[in-house]
Amino acid sequence: MTATADAEAAANELTPLADYLGSVLRRLRALPPLDLDLTQAYGNVLAEDVVAPHSYPAFDxxxxxxxxxxxxxxxxxxxxxxxxxxxxxxxxxxxxxxxxxxxxxxxxxxxxxxxxxxxxxxxxxxxxxxxxxxxxxxxxxxxxxxxxxxxxxxxxxxxxxRAGEELVAGTLLARAGAYVSPALVAVFAATGIGHVVVRPSPRVVIVATGDELVDVGRGSQAGQVVDTNSHALTAAAAEAGGLAYRVGICDDDPEALRGLLEDQTLRADLIITTGGTGTGPGDMVRRILSRRDGGRAGPVTFTEVALYPGTALGFGTVGAEEVPVVCLPGEPGAALIGFEVLARPAIQLLAGAEPVFRPSVRAHLLETVSSPAGLREFRPAHVAERRGGGYTVQPLAGGPYTLSGLAEANGLLVLGERVNTAAAGSTVDVLLLDRRR
CATH class of the missing domain: 2.170.190.11 (Molybdopterin biosynthesis moea protein, domain 3.)
Structure with a gap:
């Protein structure tokens, strides 16, 4: 058997990313709605349609x-x-x-x-x-x-x-699933609305695991790795609309990890762990959370997904409240990509947002790239609008594992499981990332 054939055979044993995402997201439900004062509603997602009770302007x-x-x-x-x-x-x-x-x-x-x-x-x-x-x-x-x-x-x-020139009473101002923006707050206030029913922002707790981890503010040494992930994922969860809480570092101690997760269920709508999702001797998260007890499977199922980078992902629930848990790889690039494809849609779904996935475009590829057989690859890229219409996309150097590439990217080039090589000039899918620059 050739190396290519071996790779293809191994890939055939992986779960397609679309199937995996569908199975996970079907288990999640949007958070129960809240009636909030208008001043507190910004950034939340409407839980029901909003209709103007009064006209705007109210008089000539x-x-x-x-x-x-x-x-x-x-x-x-x-x-x-x-x-x-x-x-x-x-x-x-x-x-x-x-x-x-x-x-x-x-x-x-x-x-x-x-x-x-x-x-x-x-x-x-x-x-x-x-x-x-x-x-x-x-x-x-x-x-x-x-x-x-x-x-x-x-x-x-x-x-x-004239009275009602812009909006007449009874006008549909926004549909359920819309984000409450500053401009929408102004429209609500102008038409006499003081409260709106929204989905609360999900409370997202981020935990980094591993005996090798040390906190930021120092360089890595042999046997030590600076905790990049919990800081990056806390920022990513906040950017996705969650109320993000960084717990910090948890050692590979089974009892400590169990206790920490149980404690966090009291204040979390979603828990994200990073590290320990593989099958190696030090992958404690997978061993603890997938352990069978009395013939029953553990609270979290770990799946080998046809995803590059980072094939091992975990999802399940913990605690009496059955708080959802997403387990991401420990390698920083793989953790950030895993967040984009799994954790971010979960946050959006809990928040009641529609759609849950980032917008995508079809773009003209400027450089030939190769991709692992049988895996759906997400590669940092720079996407730009063409003067005559449409988009171009330039893959960034270093591939998906480079943090510098992810920091520079304004899009993720998506190469499907059947793509081994994408030639310059071909048309590819690109996820558009939010970049406030």
């Missing part, structure tokens, strides 16, 4: 500072008792002079009515006088107080907003 109002008038007065179509022809000689021809009969601010509430040849001085946001159908901007006038001279006549309807 000025959109600019100026003078609220009747358009027929300033267009020359009316010669009411308050109309006074302005002196001639203004640039561009004749102007119009109107009597200013009052001032209206945003806090004005008494209804007033315009009479022919009159106007009101208004501030942006002020309610319009009855009969007004235009607001002349201040800069188009001489800014008079008792009478105003208008040098330029706007079109009818200029400078004002």
């Amino acid at each position: 109002q000025a959109a600019v500072d100026g003078y609220a008038a009747r358009w027929e007065d300033i267009s020359g179509g009316s010669r009411g008792p308050g109309y006074v022809p302005a002196p001639s000689g203004m640039p561009g021809g004749r102007s119009i002079r109107l009597n200013v009969v009052g001032d209206l601010g945003a806090a004005s509430w008494r209804p007033v009515r315009l009479t022919p040849g009159s106007c009101f001085s208004v501030a942006a946001g002020a309610p319009l006088p009855i009969g007004a159908d235009v607001v002349v901007p201040v800069e188009w006038t001489d800014q008079g107080m008792a009478a105003v001279e208008i040098f330029r006549a706007p079109k009818r309807g200029y400078g004002l907003r």
Whole structure:
């Protein structure tokens, strides 16, 4: 048997990634909804549709500072008792002079009515006088107080907003599954909504395991490895919308690990462990959490998945509350990729978000790449929009295990199980990563 044949045979024994993800995500349910004050709702996902109880704007109002008038007065179509022809000689021809009969601010509430040849001085946001159908901007006038001279006549309807012009009562503002953004908070507030029903942000606890781990702030030495994963995964969980808690390092002590996980179930909606998912002598997490007790399987099932990097993933529940647990590999690149393909969708599902996966595009590959036989590879890449439309994708040097590549990437190039080589110029799938740069 050739090396290639051996690799293909081994890959055939692995669980396809799509099948594995489907089996895991079907076991999860969105968290129970909460009724939250609007100021606390940002970043959560709506649990139900939101409909406007009131219109916006709520009343006819000025959109600019100026003078609220009747358009027929300033267009020359009316010669009411308050109309006074302005002196001639203004640039561009004749102007119009109107009597200013009052001032209206945003806090004005008494209804007033315009009479022919009159106007009101208004501030942006002020309610319009009855009969007004235009607001002349201040800069188009001489800014008079008792009478105003208008040098330029706007079109009818200029400078004002009618009640319900943007949103009428009963309008669907957002559907269940939508994120509450700052702009959506503004829309809710403007239409009279003070509370919304949302899914709470999942509480995600991250635990790094291994006797070899030491905390950050020092360099690695023989027999010691700096704990990269718990810090990186805590940041990733927060970016995914979770309330992330880094527990830190747990040694390969069976009782300590069991006790720590039991304690964390009291404050977690999801627990993520990293390290110990393989079958080696030091892979304590797999040995402890998959151990059979009284003929029953352990609380976590570990599966060899057709994924590169990092084939060994674990999923199950722990504690009386059956809190979901995701077990990721210890190698930092594999842990971050494992988070992207498994833990992040789990967080999104618990939060009630739709869809749970990152957006993807089809892109023109700029460089020929090879991929392991039978594995679905996720490789750091840089994706860019083409001037004529579409996307290009450049694989980053070093492959999926390089942290520097993951830090630089704004996308993950996805190469399927049947792809051994993807030629430059071919079209490939790319997951788009959030990058706030």
